[in-house]
Amino acid sequence: MKATLIHQPGDVRLEDVPDPQLHADTDALVRVVASCICGSDLWPYRGANTFDEPWRIGHEFVGVIEQVGAAVETIGAGDFVIAPFVWSDGTCPMCQRGVQTSCDNGGGWGGEDADGNPVDGGQGEWVRVPMADGTLVATPSEPDPALVPSLLALSDVMGTGHHAAVAAGVHEGSTVAVVGDGAVGLCGVLAAKRLGARTIVAMSRHEPRQQVAKQFGASHIVAERGKAGVAQAREILDGIGADSVLECVGTGDAMTQAIDVTRDGGVVGYVGVPHGVELPIRKMFGSNIGINGGVAPVRAYLPELLDDIWSGRIDPGAVFDATLPLGQVADGYTAMDERRAIKVLLQP
């Protein structure tokens, strides 16, 4: 089959790799219907993470099950399934507490399973899914093709934006600011709206992204950055800052901006993978600003968010503004790297 490998920063290729096969009786084989490129894929693409050997990249996909191992009980061949960006057993203490990203037996796409067998990446034609019962969530029936982008968003960005909102304590009537206008930040806007926020300030300089932010429920857009942006946002946010701020980037500047836009007693929910972030503990202490979040356990949120997509209440698929055949995956990376696309959907 074909799958995507990253050889070095800036060098992504679709190549021939071995066809996957069932290894464990808890595995499923999924034919990928759609996958996509994540903002976090840009960290290694841009050289922020070092690696020695080419590896199978991509961790977001939806598809149809073609085959399951003998022990798989809750899903079966023909089911349309959504894969979270980590696989997990669904039964360990961490999974039971909704922290599937800390599953005792789980792992990430493109790595290895507990038996040392390679696990496929998401940007390919097929994926062997370990612990299929714990990992995959099936849709109620075959989805309308128009729903596929929104379902694919549940693999990562919608669940991650939702995690930021939950971690930041967004509730009915909250005031919210969102730092980061990538797909996760935009989904954070949608999540905050869904949770009942009364004011949502999206911090974005890019007109197409501003439009999606408004479509998703942003009440205000702040295009300024740095101190001017902070001042403008705080002014909108009752003059004091937001109850909840969603940090969806991961840089030190973004975290600083997030904290500076938070009102005293508020919380920053962060989901951007931290790169060069140092937390100002004394400022946080003096102003009672909490920091909560991390790698999003999107599996925990999948059922409720799927319900809302299925019933048409939310449409996170609007973050996909480009669709490419898998063979043009490298172009997809370039488009996202150059911010010409918010998020690229790949069709095998």
Add this chain to the structure above:
Amino acid sequence: MKATLIHQPGDVRLEDVPDPQLHADTDALVRVVASCICGSDLWPYRGANTFDEPWRIGHEFVGVIEQVGAAVETIGAGDFVIAPFVWSDGTCPMCQRGVQTSCDNGGGWGGEDADGNPVDGGQGEWVRVPMADGTLVATPSEPDPALVPSLLALSDVMGTGHHAAVAAGVHEGSTVAVVGDGAVGLCGVLAAKRLGARTIVAMSRHEPRQQVAKQFGASHIVAERGKAGVAQAREILDGIGADSVLECVGTGDAMTQAIDVTRDGGVVGYVGVPHGVELPIRKMFGSNIGINGGVAPVRAYLPELLDDIWSGRIDPGAVFDATLPLGQVADGYTAMDERRAIKVLLQP
């Protein structure tokens, strides 16, 4: 009148100072019935904070109002009142949101008010209280003297322990660990119990403090420190660590211990004034451990906690294991510095 000044680390003296008088018509004059020494008073006492001139120390007191300014409406002469460890207007946006420690117009004891008039410290015979309506909370009637220690605990330690528990998200059925066996940590145990925690691990090496912790509701005591203590606590806490950890010390070691005892997806509620704390953002991100808390807005919690003391449901006054006349305030500092006393009550 007599009041306490700290001249330099280790040098605390009761001295003659000017009698306070009303400056603003929102002031009240309070005759102190009881005050006390705080664990945070030990930071300057031990030289952790630098200062050039002697200053009026002490920020916890209860007393009886002798006189109020013309604009004071909710309390009056003869009322027994509890003073939180900061004064606040009660009307600004931050006070309205329960973050009185960030009051637009408030401040700390021993400093100055907005008009530049000195504000008395708490370890004295009298205190001029600015913004008396916003700051002070009166008891329903004259308290039984036996209740005074518990009421005094509302000035700081009980509200602060409660803030740690609230910030850590303690609720019915939570598993909790408490780092720090000072008065705040012990009150944190009491607060966690009051909020319905099902397991409470108090980390304490000192037998008298262990006894108070048990009295306050600790289900387990862990005397070990460092990695051994963490391992022992995690074993008790379902083998995975606590849902909520209360960090009530403020040192880097204490924060590390707190984070290491927290289960993935849990929250550290911290109220120890940070000294040398660096937060491990990557670890926090990977394990979804949140950090929430800060300087406790005890004024926000005073009414509900006062209710519980008044009805006999909680007895935080048990943290006072020594009572001294105000004239022996220096001995009180020595006793707490040497950990011979958990917390010293001072009687003018």
